[in-house]
Amino acid sequence: MIGKINYIVPALGLTLLGTVSGFGQQRAETAPKLLSKPLVSHIYTADPSAHVFNGRIYIYPSHDYEAGVPEDDLGSHFAMRDYHVLSMDxxxxxxxxxxxxxxxxxxxxAGKQxxxxxxxxxxxxxxLYFPVKDKQGVFRIGVATSKSPTGPFKAESAPMKGSLxxxxxxFTDTDGQTYMYIxxxxxxxxxRWRSGQYNPNGKEPATNEPALGPKVARLSKNMLQxxxxxxxxxxxxxxxxxxxAGDNKRRFFEGGWMHKYKDKYYFSYSTGDTHFLAYATGTSPYGPFTYQGVILTPVQGWTTHHSIIEFNxxxxxxxHDTELSGKTHLRNVKVTELTRKPDGSFVTINYPAK
Structure with a gap:
């Protein structure tokens, strides 16, 4: 276990002030100017879920590492095995x-990933809610608890019933009801769940059929089911x-996130193979949601996954992108400011090319 380690987060878009380990230092000095710099560089992090608890920002990312697994379209090379929590005031x-x-x-x-x-x-x-393959190779959602936002977290003995x-x-709404999007x-x-039951041979819809949507369910009062x-x-x-399904520049692929602004629900997500962060809006946490546009254009690296918070x-x-490693499965978490128009919509952020 790494103890508490402090790092300086550079101002957005400025040169990285330094790294603790050498793997990111030279690259950071010679890399082109991008939107912002990695929050940390001593470990690889991705998929940042950010929250404000007690006036402090806590970030719950994936922890990438080199597992030596060959790359494929199913993400087998993303073989992560633990979580770190980051925070900043x-x-x-x-x-x-x-x-x-x-x-x-x-x-x-748990099995792997x-x-x-x-x-x-x-x-x-x-x-702490997490996806991991069970011992049969099926992704389920688990939950772990702690009295501290930084853990350590203790996992429940079984995955959440009905999870996939x-x-x-x-997302916790203003009325106190909490929902999970997966x-x-x-x-x-x-x-593989199109029929309502797990089918290892399940396929996506045809390109001219409605795309698969994400899932949502309200959580119980104890937040465990x-x-x-x-x-x-x-x-x-x-x-x-x-x-x-064929509209892969707009349809949902993965990485959903929900936030609320002026009584409107904003569901944002990754389009996956086309690498956009897109968003849609609605009047209920269950949807339907109407596609509105792109939040962030494709970043360096194959994947994109995000979160959105209001702070001060x-x-x-x-x-995240792959500035430090240049490798798809070794990513680094970043942050940049969003601009809202008067109607609540977002100004698209164009990720700079090299």
């Missing part, structure tokens, strides 16, 4: 790595028609 302030918050060896039912997590707080307890696929994103196609296995069966979310175009009156996008 302000944007561009120093970042603290609080060490290992949960290790796969302490999850009784601890993918993108999320966290929540309620009833005096912090909850990947990328849990937890799902990812291809390696995330969402297409679903309070209802999961439902599919519909994402529509502005004419009210479902986005099609400004909105921020946490995301």
């Amino acid at each position: 302000r944007i561009n302030g120093k970042v603290t790595d609080h060490g290992v918050a949960l290790d796969i060896k302490n999850i009784p039912w 601890l993918w993108a997590p999320d966290a929540a707080y309620k009833n005096g307890t912090y909850y 696929s990947i990328d849990p994103a937890v 799902g990812g196609i291809w390696g995330g296995q969402l297409q 679903f309070d209802e069966p999961v439902k599919e979310i519909k994402i529509l175009d502005k004419a009210g028609k479902p986005l099609l 009156g400004k909105w921020y996008l946490f995301y």
